Amino acid sequence: MQSQKSGPVLVAGAVLAPIGLVLSIILFGGGSEAAADVCSPGGASVSVDQGQLPKVAVAGYQGEQLKNAALVIDAGKALGLSARGQTIGVMTAMGESGLRVLDYGDGPGPDSRGLFQQRDNGAWGTYQDRMNPFVSATNFFTALEKVPGWEQLEPTMAAHRVQRNADPFHYQSYWAAAVDVVAALGDVKTTDLGGESSCGIPGQSGKDDDLPWRTSKIYEPSPLGMYNRECVDFALWRVNQQLGSTTAPYKVLNGTFRPDGAVLGSALTWKDGWDAKGWPTGTTPRVGAVVWYSPGTGGADGTYGHVAVVKAVNGDGSFLEEGYNGNPAPNDHTYYTRTVRNGTPSAFLYLPGSNQAEEP
Known part of the structure; x- marks a missing residue:
């Protein structure tokens, strides 16, 4: 006023x-990469213990959604991506499907399927590949790595270069929630060297x-x-x-x-x-x-x-x-x-x- x-x-x-971002929910996570930084390029990959997923909602996501987020994180880990890259993957799946494996598309893409709403155009594998959270995430990350300078791009722009959404800023509103989810599932910090949040x-x-x-x-x-x-x-x-x-x-x-x-x-x-x-x-x-x-x-x-x-x-x-x-x-x-x-x-x-x- x-x-x-x-x-x-x-x-x-x-x-x-x-809400205190991550402060309490992080206690329910299970990971070992406490030095990773999900917001800065170059941070170490995040690991997730699938048997120790949070029993409570994280940033509004829970249950099957968190299991799918863990699979996305694991796919990024298998490729050796940074924590930031893994978080971009989770953010993109949030923006495309709400972290659910959807067996339907939308108006612009009626043949879109899965967590990442990947099209049936030969670029994203078979129907089974697109409906598999780990495989579809792997294919997303493989495409992401081909984007020049993707780790220095604003997260929503990096995702847009892969997904080609009508609005390049579509994913921006999901970034903070993705940071929370990755931090909670991987038990990692979201602070910079000065102890302040690096995820504004x-x-x-x-x-x-x-x-x-x-x-x-x-x-x-x-x-x-x-x-x-x-x-x-x-x-x-x-x-x-x-x-x-x-x-x-x-x-x-x-x-x-x-x-x-x-x-x-x-x-x-x-x-x-x-x-x-x-x-x-x-x-x-x-x-x-x-x-x-x-x-x-x-x-x-x-x-x-x-x-x-x-x-x-x-x-x-x-x-x-x-x-x-x-x-x-x-x-x-x-x-x-x-x-x-x-x-x-x-x-x-x-x-x-x-x-x-x-x-x-």
């Missing part, structure tokens, strides 16, 4: 449960509470023109990060959304500002998208509304939200995360330059 009169935003109706939002993104002025005095203007540590301040910081603008002069400021330079004020006017710029919006959560709540929606402030950012998309359709000013006082102007059911927010505001508003 952006007002000195506003109270703490409580999206109580949208909250399922707070794909595409020049942040790492949890990285707001540069997170200790600044509230109700005073931030470098972005919002009030320090309000929900709108953090959301606009994330937007700038993903546009590659992490130091002054920032690309997107409070007055960017209006030709007269007037400020947005509270979260109330964010969608209007987005529409005025011609930037895409929709109802599908995407990693990095701004979550917009109109006043009173999902427990948001009845006057000012609320904005946050999609940190991860879960397998059950819910998403992990991050932001500021979403906790009750005295922690109202601090960082928070929580899981939200899709359909609760009023809209998702996508980054400028997105090639389409909704996922295919």
